[in-house]
Amino acid sequence: MAYKRGRYSGYIRPAFYVVDLAIILAMAQLFLPLNGHFLAFAILIPATWIVSTIKTKFYEVYRYTQLTRIFSLIFIQLVLFVLTVFAFFGYYAFAKANPQTIFAYIGYVFLCITIVKLAVYFLLKKYRTVLGGNYRRVVIFGDNPKTRQLEAFFLKNKDYGYKLAQIFDTTHPxxxxxxxxxxxxxxNIDEIYCSIAEFDNDELREITDFADNNLKILKFIPDNKEIFSKKLNYNYLGITPILSLREIPIDTPLNQFIKRSFDIIMSILILVGLLSWLTPLLALLISIESKGPVFFKQKRNGLDYKEFYCYKFRSMRPNPTADIHQVRRGDSRITRVGKFIRKTSIDELPQFINVLKGEMSVVGPRPHMVSHTHMYAERIDKFMVRHFIKPGITGLAQTSGYRGQVESDHDIINRVKFDIFYVENWSLLLDIKIVIQTVVKALSGDEKAY
Known part of the structure; x- marks a missing residue:
C-alpha cells in the first residue's frame, strides 16, 4: 500500500486557527476595557469561535472554492461573532464597554481576518500558477466529451493547482x-477522476477498492444520464440513502428573510433616491414625443406561475402588438426617448414597485410575456423550473449574455440553464455580484439592450 505524501496544505487550516485567534485576543487587549476579565474573555470567545467555525465550515476553503463562497463564510461568521461578543458583555455587565468600542473591535478583527484569508487565497493561486507549487497530480479514467471538458479545465486553470498526468481510455486494447x-x-498520482459512463459496477468497485487501499482521492464524473448531472441533495431516512432532485436555497426561512430584506432595501433606495425625481422628468419627455401613458404594464408569469402586472417606463408608441411581438433590433415602434432608456435599462426601474409589492425580486429569472411563457413551457425542457422562485429585474442569464430578444431556441435554452443554476446556487453575494455586473453593463452599454 502506498502512503499519502505530506506535501498538501495540511498545516494551513491549523495555522489559520492560530492566526485568527491571535488577532481576536490581540485586538481585545488593544480595544476592550475588560477590567480584569481578560482570562474569561480569552477562554469563552476562542472556544465559541472554534465551535462556530466548525459548524459554519469557515475554514473549509479549498483550491476550487469560489471567492463568493469565501465572502459568504466571512459574513456568516461575522454575524455569529457579533452575537457572541455582545453576549459576553451582556453577561459580564461590570466589564464596561460601550457599543461603539465593541463594534470598532469587531470591525478591526474581521478586517484583519479577511485580509489574511484573502491574501493566503490569492498567494496560493499565484504560487501554483507562477512557481508550480502546491499542486496535485491527477489522472482521468475514460475518454469522452465530459472527460475532455475536464481536461480542458485543468489545462486552462493553472491557479487551481491540478496537473493532468494521463487520460486512460480503457476501451483501447x-x-x-x-x-x-x-x-x-x-x-505518485494524487487524485483519480473516473467517468461513470465508461465502466460497469464491478469495474467501479475495483477502482474504488484500489483508491481506498492506496490512499488515493477518487472522484466520479457523472454519466450522460441527465439526472446525474443535477445538483442532488443527499439525505438519509433511517439508514436508507435518499437523493432529492433539487435543493432550492431560497426555500429556507432564513434565506427568504435575507433575500426579502435585500429586495426591500434596494427598492426603497431606488424609488426614493432615484425615481422620485427621475419619473417627472421622463414623464415630460415621453409625453412630448408621443401620446399615451408614461408607464407601460404587461402581464407576466411569476412565482408558481401566477400572473401579475409588470411595470416599465413606456418606450414604444402605443400599438396593438406590444403583448405579442418581442422588440427587435431597429424596431420602428420604439421612440427616440425609448431607445435611450432601453439602452441604459432605465425603462426597467419601475419594476422596483413590483419588488416592493413582493411580486418580483431584484435578482431572479427574467419574466416573459404570458403568451411567450406558454409557448416556451411547451417547447423548452425544464423551462418551468424558473418559476420555483420570484422573477427578477435582472438575472444571471442577463449578465451572462442572454438578455433581450430570443432569436433562436439556443438563446432560450441557455437562458434556462443559467436560471436553473441561479435557483440551485442562490446566495446574497451572488445577488450583489449580479447587481454590480448589471450596473456596469448599463453604464458601458450592452449590445443586446435595444
Whole structure:
C-alpha cells in the first residue's frame, strides 16, 4: 500500500486557527476595557469561535472554492461573532464597554481576518500558477466529451493547482485498468477522476477498492444520464440513502428573510433616491414625443406561475402588438426617448414597485410575456423550473449574455440553464455580484439592450 505524501496544505487550516485567534485576543487587549476579565474573555470567545467555525465550515476553503463562497463564510461568521461578543458583555455587565468600542473591535478583527484569508487565497493561486507549487497530480479514467471538458479545465486553470498526468481510455486494447493502477502507483498520482459512463459496477468497485487501499482521492464524473448531472441533495431516512432532485436555497426561512430584506432595501433606495425625481422628468419627455401613458404594464408569469402586472417606463408608441411581438433590433415602434432608456435599462426601474409589492425580486429569472411563457413551457425542457422562485429585474442569464430578444431556441435554452443554476446556487453575494455586473453593463452599454 502506498502512503499519502505530506506535501498538501495540511498545516494551513491549523495555522489559520492560530492566526485568527491571535488577532481576536490581540485586538481585545488593544480595544476592550475588560477590567480584569481578560482570562474569561480569552477562554469563552476562542472556544465559541472554534465551535462556530466548525459548524459554519469557515475554514473549509479549498483550491476550487469560489471567492463568493469565501465572502459568504466571512459574513456568516461575522454575524455569529457579533452575537457572541455582545453576549459576553451582556453577561459580564461590570466589564464596561460601550457599543461603539465593541463594534470598532469587531470591525478591526474581521478586517484583519479577511485580509489574511484573502491574501493566503490569492498567494496560493499565484504560487501554483507562477512557481508550480502546491499542486496535485491527477489522472482521468475514460475518454469522452465530459472527460475532455475536464481536461480542458485543468489545462486552462493553472491557479487551481491540478496537473493532468494521463487520460486512460480503457476501451483501447492496449490499455487496461491494471496498467492504469500501476501507473498511478509508480508516478505518485494524487487524485483519480473516473467517468461513470465508461465502466460497469464491478469495474467501479475495483477502482474504488484500489483508491481506498492506496490512499488515493477518487472522484466520479457523472454519466450522460441527465439526472446525474443535477445538483442532488443527499439525505438519509433511517439508514436508507435518499437523493432529492433539487435543493432550492431560497426555500429556507432564513434565506427568504435575507433575500426579502435585500429586495426591500434596494427598492426603497431606488424609488426614493432615484425615481422620485427621475419619473417627472421622463414623464415630460415621453409625453412630448408621443401620446399615451408614461408607464407601460404587461402581464407576466411569476412565482408558481401566477400572473401579475409588470411595470416599465413606456418606450414604444402605443400599438396593438406590444403583448405579442418581442422588440427587435431597429424596431420602428420604439421612440427616440425609448431607445435611450432601453439602452441604459432605465425603462426597467419601475419594476422596483413590483419588488416592493413582493411580486418580483431584484435578482431572479427574467419574466416573459404570458403568451411567450406558454409557448416556451411547451417547447423548452425544464423551462418551468424558473418559476420555483420570484422573477427578477435582472438575472444571471442577463449578465451572462442572454438578455433581450430570443432569436433562436439556443438563446432560450441557455437562458434556462443559467436560471436553473441561479435557483440551485442562490446566495446574497451572488445577488450583489449580479447587481454590480448589471450596473456596469448599463453604464458601458450592452449590445443586446435595444
Amino acid at each position: 492496449d490499455v487496461s485498468i491494471e496498467s492504469a493502477f500501476a501507473y498511478i502507483v509508480n508516478e
